Amino acid sequence: MTDTGSPPDGGQDYEESLAKSDRSVASFARSHTPIETLQHVLHGNPTLVPVIVLIVSVGIFGLIAGERFFSAFNLTLIIQQVSIIGMLAAAQSLVILTAGIDLSVAAIMVLMSVIAGKLSIEMGVPAPLALLVAFAGGTAAGLLNGFLVTKAKLPPFITTLGTWSIFYALNLWLSGAQSIRSSDLDEQAPFLKFFGNVIEIGGARITFGSILMVLVFVALWYALNKTAWGRHVYAVGDDKEAAELAGIRTDRTLLSVYGLAGLVCAIAAWASIGRVGSISPQAFYEGNLQSITAVVIGGISLFGGRGSILGALFGALIVGVFQSGLRLAGVDVLWQVFAIGWLIIIAVAIDQWIRKVSA
Amino acid sequence: MTRTIALASTAALALTLGAGGASAQDDVLACLITKTDTNPFFVKMKEGASEKAGELGIELNTYAGKLDGDVETQIAAVESCIAAGASGILITPSDSRALVPVIEQAKDAGLLVIALDTPFEPADAAHATFATDNFKAGELIGQWARATIDDPANAKIALLDLNASEVSVDYLRDQGFMTGFGIDVKDPTDIGDEDDPRIVGHDVTDGNEQGGREAMENLLQVDSGINVVYTINEPAAAGAYAALESFGLADQATIVSVDGGCPGVEDVKAGIIGATSMQFPLRMASLGVEAIAQYAKDGSVPQPTDGLDFFNTGVTLVTDQPVEGLESIGSDEALEQCWG
Secondary structure, three states: OOOOOOOOOOHHHHHHHHHOOOOOOOOOOOOOOHHHHHHHHHHHOOOHHHHHHHHHHHHHHHHHHHHHOOOHHHHHHHHHHHHHHHHHHHHHHHHHHOOOOOOOHHHHHHHHHHHHHHHHHHOOOOHHHHHHHHHHHHHHHHHHHHHHHHOOOOOHHHHHHHHHHHHHHHHHHHHOOOOEOHHHHHHHOHHHHHHHOEEEEOOEEEEHHHHHHHHHHHHHHHHHHHOHHHHHHHHHHHOHHHHHHOOOOHHHHHHHHHHHHHHHHHHHHHHHHHHHOOEOOOOOOOHHHHHHHHHHHOOOOOOOOOOOHHHHHHHHHHHHHHHHHHHHOOOOHHHHHHHHHHHHHHHHHHHHHHHOOOO | OHHHHHHHHHHHHHHHHHHHOOOOHHHOEEEEEEOOOOOHHHHHHHHHHHHHHHHHOOEEEEEEOOOOOOHHHHHHHHHHHHHOOOOEEEEOOOOOOOOHHHHHHHHHOOOEEEEEOOOOOOHHHOOEEEEOOHHHHHHHHHHHHHHHOOOHHHOOEEEEEOOOOOOHHHHHHHHHHHHHHOOOOOOOOOOOOOOOOOEEEEEEOOOOHHHHHHHHHHHHHHOOOOOEEEEOOHHHHHHHHHHHHHOOOOOOOEEEEEEOEHHHHHHHHOOOOOEEEEEOHHHHHHHHHHHHHHHHHHOOOOOOOOOOOOEEOOEEEEEOOOOOOOOOEOHHHHHOOOEO
16 A cells, blocks of 8 residues: 555656555455455354254254155155244244244134133134134234233243143143043044145155145245335334334334234144144144244244244254154154254354344 | 130030031032143042032132143132131142142141042152052053054154143053053153164143144154154044044054043044043042041041052043954944043
8 A cells, every 4th residue: 555656756746656555445444354254244144054054964863764765755854844833933933023922822822722622612603703703813923922022021031931820721721631522523623623634746755734734934035025015024023213203103013013922823733633633732843942943943033133934944944854853863852852952042143143244 | 713714615506506507517628720721631620529519518619720840820719718728628639749838838737648640759748649540551551552453563653742741641541551551661761761763752732632733744744654653642642643644544553542532532532542441530529529528527537559659540441443352342432431
């Protein structure tokens, strides 16, 4: 920079030498290592990490467990197995994007499946009507969470920790802790098992429930990325006060997020009946935590405002791939749990690292 | 001086009477502590205990953990019972070992402790255990399966167990089944150390439909030719059937289970479950309450069944395809005795 060539002969020639000087704006000296470049790319595309992990893990398990793992049949089975947790993760993502957390998602889902089952099997309500009641109930349950968070100003963690227990207790009370049998559903309300139907293409077996999961994600992705509402959700999650100053009605946005999450849980309830085959009040007890696992592995920041909802889909699939792959490789259940634990920690560590990037 | 003491003791006596209630039997307090109050099995237990307590005119306090494995809540419940001056505790321990110290405390405080359904480790941590012979329960369905299927020497067997912690009920049923079927179980307290080639695999179900379905799907992925399915309980069996059905293999496999819950017996009737071993939670709890009442009266402790280290409350094979040499009852008869 200091070397400007030979000294000018006349006073008027200084501009000439200036032309040879560094024209860039003053900046901190830094070199971009490949790692930093990667960090930047990942910061811009938070879904990239789970996609890469998913592809790599499918490849690795394909090599370890071979044909049995890497068949159309098994891969579609994995999608089928994660479909319910996937939908819960979609609901969970909505809430986590607002820097909240919803511990009650699985409890809402199971409660709504029990309500739909009780109404149609024991009270003779037509199945579609029973489902509408369940959808309304799921939305109401979500709105209750939202109300407690926005109006009563309770932290989301505490609110949903409480409603988790409340919904679980209601579920046990309504169901008497008894499952509704598959054969009763077949006789009286086969419509409730609609999402258990299967489309077979070659060896692949795609259930309606798997398709529903993808549709739920696509719809929510559209709403979050292509509508004003979606931008508001991200804004509230990123910085609630700034969003408020910018004129966003943050409470209303939050309320809509919790309500929608409840509705998604109720839709998942319908799908879960098809998936499990019966209505079990004891199933999915850890569904809330599994949904959080999927969201976190999917690269959605627990601090809100960052990450794509599609990440949660990949997160759920990664968990499914690990479980299936490890099982087919003959690994004991306890080591599967161990592996998922590390996945969570590594995912959050990567998120923290990406967040440190200087934009 | 003497007069003062007399007065004081009268007052103390009056206090005791006042606190204890009207009749002498009302002084007896029994506690029932179950793993959860949600599982129909424990609901039935509570029903049996309440009925018997009402009949004998003794007071009953019931406690339950929030979920299976909730040790803290059970410890707190035992402590409450000691503090309340109960005569005895009936408990289904959520953890066979972790609860032993607090149970020792209860015994030291003079309470009769009876383990229901799940024994302690060591079993003599409690005064007595009232339980289903879970090994026998497994053995019965194992024998039945061997006698029923076409070619037991070349069977392909899936075992759907409870969870990763391998509690005693889990391994007793699992290993009992194998023994009945004629498989060398090696260590009878360890699931999964067997090397019989007929075993396709073990997986866990958490004892519910969803877990049963997923576990069955996984094992069918390992070998789609599975034709014998052992399940820890009937909800898991229902899930296994759903998986077989979705693979189009519903007719290929014989499912056996343990419990005797009403939905499970219905499934036996419908041909979904081939055979199940029925246990009797109501009887367990009502016998337990009787034992506490007896202990409060004369201090006698219940004795184990001959040849076992626990009091056997019985197990009955339920099937609509009876096998010669194996005592069983049909599903219609079982529906009158089932629980839940």
